[in-house]
Amino acid sequence: MSLHGKRKEIYKYEAPWTVYAMNWSVRPDKRFRLALGSFVEEYNNKVQLVGLEEESSEFVCRNTFDHPYPTTKIMWIPDTKGVYPDLLATSGDYLRIWRVGNDTETRLECLLNNNKNSDFCAPLTSFDWNEVDPNLLGTSSIDTTCTIWGLETGQVLGRVNLVSGHVKTQLIAHDKEVYDIAFSRAGGGRDMFASVGADGSVRMFDLRHLEHSTIIYEDPQHHPLLRLCWNKQDPNYLATMAMDGMEVVILDVRVPCTPVARLNNHRACVNGIAWAPHSSCHICTAADDHQALIWDIQQMPRAIEDPILAYTAEGEINNVQWASTQPDWIAICYNNCLEILRV
Numbered sequence: 099m100s101l102h103g104k105r106k107e108i109y110k111y112e113a114p115w116t117v118y119a120m121n122w123s124v125r126p127d128k129r130f131r132l133a134l135g136s137f138v139e140e141y142n143n144k145v146q147l148v149g150l151e152e153e154s155s156e157f158v159c160r161n162t163f164d165h166p167y168p169t170t171k172i173m174w175i176p177d178t179k180g181v182y183p184d185l186l187a188t189s190g191d192y193l194r195i196w197r198v199g200n201d202t203e204t205r206l207e208c209l210l211n212n213n214k215n216s217d218f219c220a221p222l223t224s225f226d227w228n229e230v231d232p233n234l235l236g237t238s239s240i241d242t243t244c245t246i247w248g249l250e251t252g253q254v255l256g257r258v259n260l261v262s263g264h265v266k267t268q269l270i271a272h273d274k275e276v277y278d279i280a281f282s283r284a285g286g287g288r289d290m291f292a293s294v295g296a297d298g299s300v301r302m303f304d305l306r307h308l309e310h311s312t313i314i315y316e317d318p319q320h321h322p323l324l325r326l327c328w329n330k331q332d333p334n335y336l337a338t339m340a341m342d343g344m345e346v347v348i349l350d351v352r353v354p355c356t357p358v359a360r361l362n363n364h365r366a367c368v369n370g371i372a373w374a375p376h377s378s379c380h381i382c383t384a385a386d387d388h389q390a391l392i393w394d395i396q397q398m399p400r401a402i403e404d405p406i407l408a409y410t411a412e413g414e415i416n417n418v419q420w421a422s423t424q425p426d427w428i429a430i431c432y433n434n435c436l437e438i439l440r441v
Contacts, residue, residue: 107440111148111157117431119172119188122421125180131160132429133186134436135169137416143168145188147198148436157436163204167191170222176229178423183251185261189222193237193247195261207261210237212245212268224278230287234266238276243268244293246305269308273297277324284333284351294323294338300349314354315347327371330422331378339368339383346371346383348395359398363391363405370418376425384415390430392441409439 109130119135130150136143147161167190175185184198185207193210213219220241228234233249245268251261271279274296282290282302289305298317314336317323321340329335335358339346345362366386374380379396391405413432421427421438429438 106155109150109155109157109438111159111436113146113159113434113436115144116416116434117436118416119169120417120419120429120431120436121171121173122419122423122427122429123174124176124178124423125174125184126178126423127180128184129424130427130438132419132436132438133172133174134431135165135172135188137168139168141166143190145169145172145186145196145204147186147204150438161198161202161204163196165190165194167221171224173225173227175232176227176422177232182232183261185251187225187227187235189225189237191219191221193222193225193235193263195249195263197261208263210247210263212265223276226280226291228281228288229283230281234281234288235263236279236281236291238271238279238293238295240275242270242272242274242276242295244271244276244279244291244303245269246291267305267308269303271295271301271303271311272299274322277322278326280326280328280336282328282333282336283330292326292328292336294326296322298323298340300326300336300338302351312354314351315349315357316355325371327373327381329378329381330373330375335378337371337373337381339371342367344368344385346381348381348398359395359402361391361393361395361402361405364389366414369414369416370430372418372420372428374425375420375422382418382420382428384418384430386414388412388414388432390415390418390428390439392428407441411435411437 115136118137123131143165169188186196225237235247246266272295276295292302298320300315302312326338347357348359364385368385370384384390390409392407
C-alpha cells in the first residue's frame with residue numbers, strides 16, 4: 099500500500115475545447131496515455147495525446163494534430179503486447195489510421211474510403227477494432243451499411259511500417275442509419291459482430307455467413323439505438339441505449355428480444371456505457387445528469403435497483419472508458435475536461 103499512499107484517486111486534464119471522443123492506450127509501455135478528440139462544430143478539429151507524468155502526477159499534452167470534423171470515435175490499436183506499430187484510428191468523414199512516433203509526432207498512415215467513385219462521403223458514426231485480429235476493423239455509417247476493413251502493416255525500407263487497408267466486405271446492416279458496431283468475443287472473437295441503428299434494432303452478424311443476420315433486440319417504441327457494448331468476459335451479454343433514453347438495457351443473446359436487466363437510475367439521457375475489463379458483472383454508465391454509475395449485475399434476471407458506486411462530475415458526461423489493461427481506472431469526459439477515477 100505504501101506505493102499508492104501518495105497517489106491521488108482522481109486526475110484531471112483540461113483541454114482547450116469540448117472533449118467528446120476518448121480512448122485509453124493499451125500498450126504496456128504507455129500506461130496512462132489517452133487520446134482525446136475535440137467537438138467543435140466546424141471543419142477544423144483536433145486530436146490530443148495526453149499522458150500522466152508519474153513524478154508530477156499531472157496530465158501533460160504530448161501531441162496535438164489536426165482532424166477534419168469532430169472524431170465520432172477514437173481508438174488505439176488493441177495491441178496489449180506492443181508488437182504492432184503504435185497506431186491510432188479515428189472515424190469522421192472517413193476512417194483514418196495514424197501512426198504515433200515517439201509521442202510528439204503523429205502522421206496519417208492511411209485514409210480508408212470505400213466510395214472510390216464518388217466525391218460524396220457518408221459520414222462514419224463509429225467503428226471497432228478487432229482485439230483477436232488487429233488487422234480487422236469495422237465501421238458503421240449513416241448510409242445504412244457496415245464495412246469490414248483489412249489492414250496490412252508491412253515492413254518497408256527496414257524500419258518504416260507502411261499501413262494500407264482494403265474493403266473485405268460491405269453490407270447493408272439496417273433499414274436506416276447505423277450508429278454503432280462492435281465485435282463480439284464469441285466463437286473465437288474474430289467473426290461475430292453486432293450493430294445498432296436508427297431503426298431501433300440490435301443485429302448480429304457472422305463474417306462467415308453474411309447472407310443473414312439475427313435480430314437480438316428491437317426497441318419497443320422503435321427509438322434509435324445509439325450505442326452497443328459487449329461484456330468483456332461473457333460474450334452472451336451486451337448493453338445498449340436509446341436516443342434520449344435514461345436507461346441502459348442489458349441483453350442476453352441466448353434470449354433474444356427480452357432484456358435481462360434495465361439500469362435506470364440516471365435522471366437525464368445516458369451518453370456512455372463501459373463494461374469492466376476484468377469482471378463479467380460490473381458495468382459503468384454515464385449521463386447528462388453529471389453522474390457515472392457503476393453497477394453490479396450478478397443478480398440478473400432479478401431487478402437491479404441501485405448502482406454500487408456513484409461519481410458526480412462538474413458537467414454532463416459525454417463519454418466513459420474503462421481502462422482495459424488497468425481495471426482500477428475509469429476515464430470520463432465532460433465539457434473541456436478529462437478525468438480519470440480510481441475505482
